[in-house]
Amino acid sequence: MSTANGPLTPRAATGIPGLDDVLGGGFPRRRIHLLQGSPGAGKTTLSLQFLMEGVRQGESCLYIAMSESREEVASVAASHGWDLGGVAVFDASELDGSEEENTILEPAEVELGERMRAILTEVERVQPNRVVLDSCTELRLLAQTPIRYRRQLLALKRQLVEKDRTVLLLDNPSPESPDVLVQSLAHGVVVLEQLNPEYGAERRRLRVLKMRAASYRGGYHDFAIRTGGLRVFPRLVAAEHRAGATQPERCLTGLEPLDRMLGGGLDRGTSTLVVGPAGAGKSTLATQIVEAAARRGETVAVFAFDEPRATLLARARATGLDLAPYEEAGTVQVTQVDPAEISAGELIHQVRTAVERGARMVLIDSLNGLLQAMPSEGSLVLQVHEMLSFLAEKHVVTLLTMAQHGIIGEMLAPADVTYLADTVVLLRYFEAGGGVRKAISVVKKRLGAHESTIREYLPTATGLRLGAPLTAFRGVLTGVPEFEPGAAGAQLLPVQSP
Structure with a gap:
């Protein structure tokens, strides 16, 4: 946030809530401001709003x-369902002279003067009171x-800024060499960018390059152009949402053996990362915790990247976890996310809106999908860190899942975010008794003690089952454990017939 006696400056609101938040209330009045961006970036739409x-x-x-x-x-206005009846539109392009009148240099100067x-x-x-000039290029x-x-x-x-006039100049500069001449004359400069990923819809972002003697929110802010106009998503700054300390509170998972492994359950205001290979049961485990919270009457926001909403609900029912009644009641709110069509911002x-509307638990399934919405791994780590800090300040229980590459043996994650999470639950496949089985362990918990045991993990049609600690095996996490006949350990869980 850049500040310079900003609150004392009268503002002209844009009518775009996210943009007004970025600008600290709107564009400073009685000044000329510059909107720069390539064709299609959204300058005309923003100026009409x-x-x-x-x-x-x-x-x-x-x-x-x-x-x-x-x-x-x-x-352009009609495409958004707008009526420009109250806006005076002056078509300066109608002033073009004929080809005979405009040939070389002097006619151009004459035409400029006439315009x-x-x-x-x-x-x-x-x-x-408000003027838009589109564009400086002409x-x-x-x-x-x-x-x-x-x-x-x-x-x-x-001549334009006198008599309480606030002016927006639109410009299409060259991407390689922005017009610093216009930037130096303008009181404020907002740059709009359109990014074109290799796959998926275009992404748009903006930033305030300068705003003299006024406060604004710095950095890049994602925005989208939808029917109805611009929607700006201000960059989340967790430090702006500091909350007072609260009494420690535990959130039970609804599975007693898992609560014991977690040292009594999950703590409010903490994040839990469930990591493991594809198919190991990460989403099922997260769904178990979501269902337990919904049963207590808590509102849960679920953001599903990896499967459609119908598939998520069907998978939950297959393991004895029926989320449909909670979704109908509004306790569980499932948002299906397409990473090719949405920006991280x-x-x-x-997520922020869901929390401000009362969600006490948030599930992001999975971070792999979120990574695809990010321009780079560095951005993923920074934005996830800010988001988790915000959720912690709001005392929200956060669940994250992440799929690792590989099935048996060494596993690799697309991005290392384990250090960001307060708790890390690890799922693994291992071979035993002529079959492929699943193991679960809690490898990290910042707040309080937790079990260091490795247990068998078995999703069934009647719910999740956790076995006793696998003390009779060594090397379970490698995928190919060795059986130690002399060790005293519990038997493996019986495999159910299909």
């Missing part, structure tokens, strides 16, 4: 279109030289 919010507040608003016709601007006079005449007629081309271009921008700055915003 800015104007419509002004109309809603009873202000006069003017949209000056230099590169688009009035009909094209109206079609500027026409624009200022329209501003004087409408007397707007002025740059008509001016032809940097000196003339700067003079025209200075003239606009002097939007997902974390959804």
Whole structure:
């Protein structure tokens, strides 16, 4: 958060809640602000929302279109279901002269002068409080030289911001060389970016490059363009959500042997990572804890990356854990997430919203899916850390699952996040008695003691079963244990017939 006497500056709200949060309430009034971004980044959509919010507040608003016709601007608004009846749209592109009148240099200068006079005449007629000029690219081309271009921008700055006018200039700079000339003249600069991953939908993000004498939230903030306009997801800062200390409280898993392994259950405000190979039962174990919380009347938010909602509910029923009644009652809220269509910022915003609406437990199944929504492993670790810190401040029990690469023997994780979690539960396959079995162990718990035993883990149609400690085996976690005949240990769980 950048601060510079920001709260004292009157703001013009954009009508986009997430963006107003980033800007500290909106754009500072009576100033020129620059929206920079490549075509398709969302500049026009954002500026139209800015104007419509002004109309809603009873202000006069003017949209000056230099590169688009009035009909094209109206079609953009119609695609979002907007009515621009309260916004004056001035089509400056209609002022183009004929080919005979505009040939080389002097006609371009004449055309620039005519456009500027026409624009200022329209501003004087409408007397707007909010003005959008789309775009600076046309002025740059008509001016032809940097000196003339700067003079025209200075003239606009002097004449547009008077009489309580807040102005947005739109610009399409070259990605390799942003126009620092316009940036230096503007009071605030917001840069919009459109990223194109190798697979999936485009991702968009913005950042406030500068905002003189005003507070704003720094860094990149993901946003999406949906029917109805921009949705901005401000970067989560856990330090802004500090809460007071509370009495320690345990959250039981609904499985007594597992509670014993965990030293009495899970602690509120902590995160638990369930890690293991594919098919080892990570989601089933997490579902067991979710069902126990729902049975107690707690609200649980489930974000499922790896399977459709119907599959999740069917798998839960197959192990004696019926979540459907809790979902119908609103106690369990299942959100199916497509990592190819959502950014990490939007997902974390959804998690934050669920918690602010009363969720006391959050399950993310799995981090592998979240990783696909991240641009890099470094971003994954940083954003997961911030999210877990926020959830801890809100005293939420957080469950995370992560699939490791491999089945038997050495396992590798796509990203090492075990140090972020307060508790780590490890699931493993091992070979014994001519069959493939599953083992469970708690390898880490920050708060309090926990069992260091390794137990057999068996999902059944009537629920999960945990066996006694496997003291008669050595090397279970390697996948191929050795039986020690002289050791006193419990027998393996009987395998149920299909």
